[in-house]
Amino acid sequence: MKTVSKILFLFAFFALILSACGGATPTPLVIVVTATPPPPTESALEPTATLAPIALGGAQRAQSMKWIDGGSLIYIPFSDFSMGNGDFNAPIHNVTLDDYWMYAAKVTNRMYAQCVAVGACGAPAQELGGPVYSNPEFSNHPVVGVTWEQAQTYCAWAGGSLPTEAQWEKAARGEAANPYPWGSADPACDIVNFSYCNGSTSEVTAFKNGVSAYGLYDMAGNVFEWTADWYGESYYNESALVNPTGPQSGDYRVIRGSSFESYPDQMNLAIRHFNSPSNHRRDIGFRCVVAEPKPYAPFCQLAAFIPAGVVSSGACELPQAQVAGQYCLTGDGYATVDIPAGAVYEVSKNLTCTEAVIDGQRRLTCIGPRAKESTNEVTVCNPTCSSSPDQTGAQPTCQPGYTLDAASAACNYTPILGQAGVAGCPTGYQLLNRGGESSCVIGLDANGQCPAATYFDSLAGVCVSPNGLAETPYGLDNPALASTLYAGCPAGYAYSDTFQCCQALTGGTYPGCEPGTKFDSTLGACSAGKVRLSGPGCVTLDVTTIQCSEPVNVCKRVNDEFSCLKIPQCKWTEKTSSCELRAP
Numbered sequence: 001m002k003t004v005s006k007i008l009f010l011f012a013f014f015a016l017i018l019s020a021c022g023g024a025t026p027t028p029l030v031i032v033v034t035a036t037p038p039p040p041t042e043s044a045l046e047p048t049a050t051l052a053p054i055a056l057g058g059a060q061r062a063q064s065m066k067w068i069d070g071g072s073l074i075y076i077p078f079s080d081f082s083m084g085n086g087d088f089n090a091p092i093h094n095v096t097l098d099d100y101w102m103y104a105a106k107v108t109n110r111m112y113a114q115c116v117a118v119g120a121c122g123a124p125a126q127e128l129g130g131p132v133y134s135n136p137e138f139s140n141h142p143v144v145g146v147t148w149e150q151a152q153t154y155c156a157w158a159g160g161s162l163p164t165e166a167q168w169e170k171a172a173r174g175e176a177a178n179p180y181p182w183g184s185a186d187p188a189c190d191i192v193n194f195s196y197c198n199g200s201t202s203e204v205t206a207f208k209n210g211v212s213a214y215g216l217y218d219m220a221g222n223v224f225e226w227t228a229d230w231y232g233e234s235y236y237n238e239s240a241l242v243n244p245t246g247p248q249s250g251d252y253r254v255i256r257g258s259s260f261e262s263y264p265d266q267m268n269l270a271i272r273h274f275n276s277p278s279n280h281r282r283d284i285g286f287r288c289v290v291a292e293p294k295p296y297a298p299f300c301q302l303a304a305f306i307p308a309g310v311v312s313s314g315a316c317e318l319p320q321a322q323v324a325g326q327y328c329l330t331g332d333g334y335a336t337v338d339i340p341a342g343a344v345y346e347v348s349k350n351l352t353c354t355e356a357v358i359d360g361q362r363r364l365t366c367i368g369p370r371a372k373e374s375t376n377e378v379t380v381c382n383p384t385c386s387s388s389p390d391q392t393g394a395q396p397t398c399q400p401g402y403t404l405d406a407a408s409a410a411c412n413y414t415p416i417l418g419q420a421g422v423a424g425c426p427t428g429y430q431l432l433n434r435g436g437e438s439s440c441v442i443g444l445d446a447n448g449q450c451p452a453a454t455y456f457d458s459l460a461g462v463c464v465s466p467n468g469l470a471e472t473p474y475g476l477d478n479p480a481l482a483s484t485l486y487a488g489c490p491a492g493y494a495y496s497d498t499f500q501c502c503q504a505l506t507g508g509t510y511p512g513c514e515p516g517t518k519f520d521s522t523l524g525a526c527s528a529g530k531v532r533l534s535g536p537g538c539v540t541l542d543v544t545t546i547q548c549s550e551p552v553n554v555c556k557r558v559n560d561e562f563s564c565l566k567i568p569q570c571k572w573t574e575k576t577s578s579c580e581l582r583a584p
Contacts, residue, residue: 052435054470057459062214064104065455065466068296068490069111069158070511073101074171074214075455075466081170082177085270089233095166096242101466102163102171103287105204105217106142106225108515109133112154117509118492120157122150129328129548130282131201132373137544140203140515142223142285148253148277151226155288157491159296162228163289165272166244168256172220172269174213179268181212181219187267192221193260194267199327199334200546201260201283205516220258220267223285229254231274252276259283294487295465295472296453300501301510302411304396304404304525305517307446316385316537319343321378324363326546333373333545337364339380348376351543368545371552375544385537396525399445400428401475409524410510413501415477416440429475432462442475451475473500555579 059065063075078099084090109131115121124133124145131138133145146154148162155161163171172181182191189197191210205217212219229235229246231254246254252274258267261283275284321343324336337353339345339362347353353366368374398404398411405412416426418439425431425440432441441462442451450456450463451474457464465472465485473482482500489495489502496503504510513519513526520527534540555570556579564572564579571582 054432054434054460054462054464056457056464056468056470058457058468059099059101059455059466060458063455064215064449065101065293066449066452066514067103067158067290067293068299068452068511069107069114070452070514071107071111071158072104072515073290073293074104074216075099075101076167076171076214079170079175081173081175083166083169083270084236085179085268087271089236090270090272091236093236093239094241095170095239095244097166097170098243098291100163100167101290101293102167102214102216103289104215105515106223106285106287107151107154108140108204109143110139110512111515112143112146113139114509114511115154115157115492118490118504118506120491121154124150125280126547127280127282128550129200129546132544132546135373135375135544136518137375137542138201139513139518140205141201142204142218144201144223144282144285145280146226146284146286147280148226148275150280151286152228155286158288158290159294159487159490160288160290162226162286164243164245165227165229165254165256167289168225168227169269171214171216172212172257176213177270178213179270181216181269182210187220187264192267193218194221194258194262195264196261196327198260198325199329199336200325202325203516218257220269221260221262223257223259223283224255224273224281225257226284226286227254227256231272255284293453293466295467295469295474295485296502297482297486297489297495298401298413298451298474298501299493299510300413300496300499300503301508302399302402302413303510303512303519304398304409304411305447305513306394306520306523306525306527307397308528316382318537318539319380319382321345321380321539321541323541323543326544328546328548331549332370333368333548335366335368335543335545337366337378337380337541337543338362339364342383343380344383345378345380347378350374350376351378351545353378366543366545368543371547371549373544373547375542377540378543379534379538379540381535381539382537394523394527396523397446399451400442401451410508413499415473415475415500418476418478430462440476442472551581553581555581 059075061077065073067073080094080096082092083095084092086092116123124143127145130144131141152162187194191207193202202222211217230250231252232247235247255273255275319340321339324338326335341362350369351366353364355364401415402411403414420431420438420440428443429440430443432439454463454465454472454474464470473485479497479500493502493504517526517528558564558579561572564570569582570579573580
């Protein structure tokens with residue numbers, strides 16, 4: 001640079017001389033200057049920082065991962081186990097299985113309804129005495145009334161399949177080959193829904209003390225489950241010892257587990273059952289297995305949720321009341337409600353309730369309208385309260401990578417650039433340092449969970465894809481990486497390159513609340529709460545009694561209008577001159 005300065009100085013000096021000479025036109029002096037780069041400094045000699053690879057620990061035994069349909073998967077590692085219990089069709093033999101991911105709970109009515117809504121699944125049959133598929137009160141109950149084909153179709157839509165009989169038994173019994181999910185203790189009504197303890201199905205995550213060694217719910221009780229295998233009575237004698245998949249063909253499909261109607265001697269997990277694949281019942285549901293989970297693109301919209309642990313509070317204690325169960329008896333639908341001692345209650349006019357104390361618990365047994373499913377209210381109050389309680393801290397929130405839309409109360413996918421700012425990373429993201437290069441990556445939500453189709457890798461300390469790719473673009477605005485790594489979208493959705501997410505083809509059909517939570521219209525979000533505030537120190541319960549018999553048409557034998565109108569259940573139709581049963 002000193003040389004250049006000298007040349008410029010001389011150029012200015014000669015120009016000054018020429019301008020001082022008169023008469024002659026000055027000849028411009030053109031000087032070509034070639035800049036010489038400065039010598040390299042010590043910092044420039046250092047190599048450019050590159051992104052160091054992320055070391056992954058991989059999924060661990062019983063690792064949980066949210067899945068694309070709102071359910072959860074549990075990781076079951078490679079191992080062998082003892083299968084069978086010595087029965088005539090289940091001789092004991094050793095089986096080796098590759099690793100796989102299995103649903104933590106049975107597929108619920110709400111989960112199945114999403115598949116129906118996008119046109120990928122057929123609606124289940126409504127079974128007498130079974131939960132009402134379309135009633136939100138039963139959204140977290142297992143879907144029943146589905147054939148084998150319907151169950152398999154759903155699992156394929158969700159990126160998986162029905163489990164093989166061997167996969168189901170290993171997940172239920174564990175490597176120790178327990179006779180029951182919880183071990184060897186005899187079944188009891190506080191750990192499993194069996195022997196008409198509840199009288200009907202229960203929510204799929206209700207029995208937390210009865211989970212299997214891997215943490216799976218309802219591997220016994222509630223409802224039976226379809227598996228992928230054809231049934232062969234002697235198949236165990238000829239079964240492959242590694243990843244058996246059942247006979248090549250048959251007349252029946254294997255169902256495993258037990259139901260709310262099963263008695264103690266029917267509860268052993270190794271017992272094999274079978275059913276016609278075209279059959280459907282009120283006590284058969286299913287769960288899925290995903291052998292190799294893929295990094296599906298996120299949905300463009302999700303429901304907001306209330307974080308776990310946010311509770312109602314106020315000037316007095318709310319009564320701890322709950323619906324204990326529903327059941328059928330002599331064609332009528334019953335429901336039981338547990339209420340605390342000292343509480344007062346009010347029952348809606350469509351219910352008839354009687355009170356008793358059973359094993360120290362104050363219980364209402366209510367009968368509903370005959371021959372139809374009906375939801376009615378029971379209000380339970382603490383008579384000592386003097387002011388109305390309120391909800392504190394119950395603010396809806398979204399998964400990381402989503403923003404709450406105040407107008408629709410929904411969470412819209414809004415990925416960010418991965419570069420960290422002066423203040424670090426936004427809420428819901430964490431800073432990751434890789435070989436001197438810092439970037440923001442998606443973090444855990446308010447409930448401590450990774451986004452769907454990713455799990456928290458304990459070694460890497462971040463949410464990663466289960467297929468071993470740490471470069472998940474979830475929550476990051478990186479269209480090129482997203483289009484390369486994402487496995488696409490389930491049927492009924494189309495991937496948007498613009499928004500980098502799965503858009504519903506049928507409007508606003510997106511995953512709803514996760515199992516164990518329900519949508520609270522007052523809060524505009526999914527909540528684990530089962531009761532709602534209804535006045536000073538009161539809670540109101542929705543009590544559903546199920547349809548247990550077909551309606552009796554008392555109107556068809558009436559031939560004149562006068563007699564027809566005297567019967568409350570009947571109406572007279574002028575067009576056909578007939579007495580007809582009113583719609584329920």
